[in-house]
Amino acid sequence: MKEEKLEKMLNELADATAQPVRNGLAEDIKHRIPHRLIPHRGGLDTINIIVDLRISRLAAAAAIILTIVLCANFFGEKDSADGNIFHNSMLLIRHLSGREDAASNGILVGRSKYEHLLERGERVEWYGSSIDPQDSNAILMHWQLSNGKYGVLFVDGREAEVNPERLIELMTHMLQKKAK
Amino acid sequence: MEKKAKSTEQEIELAHLISVKQGLDGSEAFWEQKQDSLAARLKAGERAAAAELVDIYYKQIYWFMRRLGHNSDVSEDLTQESFLHAWHRISQLRDGKALNSWLYRIAANVSKLHWRRNKGREVAGIEGFDEIDSTEADSVKVVYDEQLEQLKNALARLPIKLKQAVVLHYMQHLSIAEAAEAAGVRQGTFKSRMSRALKTLRKQVI
Numbered sequence: 001m002k003e004e005k006l007e008k009m010l011n012e013l014a015d016a017t018a019q020p021v022r023n024g025l026a027e028d029i030k031h032r033i034p035h036r037l038i039p040h041r042g043g044l045d046t047i048n049i050i051v052d053l054r055i056s057r058l059a060a061a062a063a064i065i066l067t068i069v070l071c072a073n074f075f076g077e078k079d080s081a082d083g084n085i086f087h088n089s090m091l092l093i094r095h096l097s098g099r100e101d102a103a104s105n106g107i108l109v110g111r112s113k114y115e116h117l118l119e120r121g122e123r124v125e126w127y128g129s130s131i132d133p134q135d136s137n138a139i140l141m142h143w144q145l146s147n148g149k150y151g152v153l154f155v156d157g158r159e160a161e162v163n164p165e166r167l168i169e170l171m172t173h174m175l176q177k178k179a180k
Numbered sequence: 181m182e183k184k185a186k187s188t189e190q191e192i193e194l195a196h197l198i199s200v201k202q203g204l205d206g207s208e209a210f211w212e213q214k215q216d217s218l219a220a221r222l223k224a225g226e227r228a229a230a231a232e233l234v235d236i237y238y239k240q241i242y243w244f245m246r247r248l249g250h251n252s253d254v255s256e257d258l259t260q261e262s263f264l265h266a267w268h269r270i271s272q273l274r275d276g277k278a279l280n281s282w283l284y285r286i287a288a289n290v291s292k293l294h295w296r297r298n299k300g301r302e303v304a305g306i307e308g309f310d311e312i313d314s315t316e317a318d319s320v321k322v323v324y325d326e327q328l329e330q331l332k333n334a335l336a337r338l339p340i341k342l343k344q345a346v347v348l349h350y351m352q353h354l355s356i357a358e359a360a361e362a363a364g365v366r367q368g369t370f371k372s373r374m375s376r377a378l379k380t381l382r383k384q385v386i
Contacts, residue, residue, distance in 0.1 A: 003378065003382075006331075006378060006381060006382055006385070007350060009327065009328055009331050009385075010331070010335075010346065010350040010351060011350065011351075012328065013328060013331060013332060013335070013351065014247070014350065014351035014352075014353075016328075017243060017246055017247050017351070018239075018243050019243075019246070019252075021238070021239050021242050021243075022256065025238055025242065025256055025259065025260075026234050026235060026238045028260060029234045029238055029259070029260050029263045030230075030231050030234050032260065032263070032264060033227055033230045033231060033234075033263075033267060034267055035227070036225060037222070037225040037226075037227065037230060037267055037270055
């Protein structure tokens with residue numbers, strides 16, 4: 001069959017299927033127009049997309065929670081690899097708050113990282129409760145890496161990978177400063 | 181007699197659609213201006229604009245649903261649902277030119293979700309239409325009607341994406357660009373879907 005004929009037939013089929021529509025349909029739709037047309041809300045749209053998939057709302061909620069947990073784990077992995085996210089959040093804290101508050105906020109953020117590493121079964125030590133927050137070289141925590149070295153997190157948000165000897169040096173320096 | 185009345189009603193509706201589309205003075209520019217103004221008013225949250233949108237599009241969206249193979253009751257429900265979704269997605273509307281594709285895209289998604297929800301429960305098919313009145317002379321009318329019937333059935337059997345492409349372009353008369361946007365694909369992909377659909381239809385209609 002030629003394309004023109006097929007197109008003509010499709011047009012004819014379109015006309016044939018343009019049946020009269022129930023009179024009240026337009027009014028029914030108009031009655032459902034909200035009093036205030038809702039503006040775009042990104043977060044809710046995401047939820048709506050999940051709900052639109054017509055899985056139950058409970059399943060949608062579970063999917064959202066699972067996504068958050070997965071994201072948290074993903075960022076956690078990245079965090080331990082190069083500390084970018086942690087470092088960026090420290091910069092943000094420093095930017096948003098004053099310098100003094102930044103130290104104590106840094107301890108709080110460091111604590112959450114400590115708990116996260118602990119949950120993952122890492123061998124991690126926490127010193128945040130006994131350090132001088134004003135000493136930028138104070139060690140908040142350290143944890144053992146698979147290559148035999150140690151990851152060190154300072155109170156100012158810096159992160160470093162050091163060998164055991166350097167770790168001892170840093171710890172000694174911190175204790176000496178505290179003793180003074 | 182009844183058939184003739186129905187035919188006249190269809191002609192009036194078609195004329196109404198054409199007059200709406202062409203604007204009162206028949207110019208394309210007038211239509212575009214009207215669409216732009218409607219889109220702007222919608223984005224500003226004007227309820228009267230929403231009612232106007234319903235007046236212009238409710239029949240087209242209903243027919244779109246029917247042509248995609250939903251029965252009349254379901255088509256009514258899905259038409260209402262499409263507009264409800266539209267109210268919540270007004271900010272995604274770019275401008276008047278995109279009004280057509282924006283609304284059809286919402287409607288297409290509503291239809292798709294319905295098929296997904298009712299997989300196996302509802303039979304896709306352009307059923308329920310009365311005898312199609314062809315314009316051919318009596319001698320070839322029987323054959324032609326048979327071909328139209330075959331085409332209707334073949335269209336109903338097409339996979340959703342291909343059926344959607346044919347319906348959007350050939351039956352809802354959207355341009356390729358508008359129809360591709362409504363289907364949420366690039367124009368190339370849309371053309372390829374149409375070509376596959378037409379090839380399948382051609383094979384099935386003798």
